[in-house]
Amino acid sequence: MANNAGHEQQKKVEAERAKRQRLRSIAIAVGLGVLVVLFYAATIVHLGGNALNRPM
């Protein structure tokens, strides 16, 4: 019975570990995405509005 309880506890910890790792990965992905957006937005600002107005 003690073994079962220990096993259950171990399963819970593993599930929690997987959940936290997933959330950390999502946070890193969001952070990198924000960085990409910031660089894109800042590039548009630095180029100015006429960046879109050019002879093709």
Add this chain to the structure above:
Amino acid sequence: MAIETQYQGIRDGAGPGVGDFIALMKPRVMSLVVFTALVGMMAAPGGLHPVLGFIALLCITVGAGASGALNMWYDADIDRHMARTAARPIPRGVVTAEEALMFGTVLSVTSVLTLGVLVNWVAGGLLALTIGFYIFIYTMWLKRRTPQNIVIGGAAGAFPPMIGWAAVTGGVSVESIVLFLIIFMWTPPHFWALALYRCRDYERVGVPMLPVVAGPDETRRQIVIYSILLIPVGISPYFIGLGGISYLVTSSVLGAVFLWLAFKVYRTREGREADRIAKQLFVFSIFYLFALFAVLLGEKIAEWLVALGAFKAIFA
């Protein structure tokens, strides 16, 4: 129960969560940093595109958080033995020191490079200087070696408004140096008030804070001296055209209260009342700094509104 064993039960073996990494960044310190940087940006002459302004603020905030994480990495050994810091992620065992080091390093480098590339390199350079100063000069060198650790190391916390100013103007000026000096002169009485009622913690881990090395009476004397020096520095923005009448009144009144509390700390030396008064000064000092910068910000916003004619439209 020893402080370090009180928190062992919190380790659940499931690894760090996102919240634990955010806690590494010292969010409460970050909020003061971002606010003072914002005021530096708003008070600076000229303008900055809102997108670039947002990027600058974000980089300064992340840089400050990175400094906090690196500080927690280095001080993990003493943090576990101090009541004030034993609940931090590394002493609790939820984040390893190596994870904190990697986290802090990546954020430091990213924030500095992003600020430099997207805004300007003066601001990026000042952010790099701030982080480097806080980690190498204060945390690794001065903190455990001299009771003047706070006096010199406090410069790190004083840079954010200068960085904000530099983000807009591309340089440093008398005004941004004055903003730096306000926080620089504020830091010693602020931290020594804390150290007075946390003296036992610092003594336990051998950090030479002034009350541990020179005793509480000398610390009280130094708090009064620095408070006296702080008042004119706090008022000076009015005399260089950075602050208006509201700022003059606010800084004068709050400065007088600061000094009154400093004298109260000086006179009240025994028992729980002494700790209570020291804590009162500590808490008020946070309000003092926040209020001074808030009034500067408010005056700037009011100027813009007047310039936009919004006041006329509202009150016509």
